[in-house]
Amino acid sequence: MATPSALDRTLAALADPTRRGVVDRLRHRPHPAGELAAAFDMSPPAMSRHLRVLRQTGLVEERIDSDDARVRVYSLRPEPFAALRGWLDEVESFWGDQLGAFKAHAERTRGTKPSRGRKS
16 A cells, blocks of 8 residues: 555545634634634544644644743644645646637537438
8 A cells, every 4th residue: 555645644634624624713823722622612632633633744833832831832834735735726727628628629519410310
């Protein structure tokens, strides 16, 4: 079995709705882990597991609060999202090319009727 790529790990991490929700909250500003747990009505250990997955895939980074060393603050890292955007752009380009080719074909064949066999 092949080793999963960074893109595979990113997509797997984002497959979970809670983790997508965390990413959505972190788009606006960094949040302490406790705030995230409270926002999702989740126990701190459960949120910690989600944050660990996001951290291991490189989607978020953790820093220690300067005022309280017990508090971990999470923020998004742009690199994995740039890689995901690049892949999505490639997929979108493929389908744009396919639709463009179909449109050109449809315009070339407009007005020509398909031949049908005669009934006996």
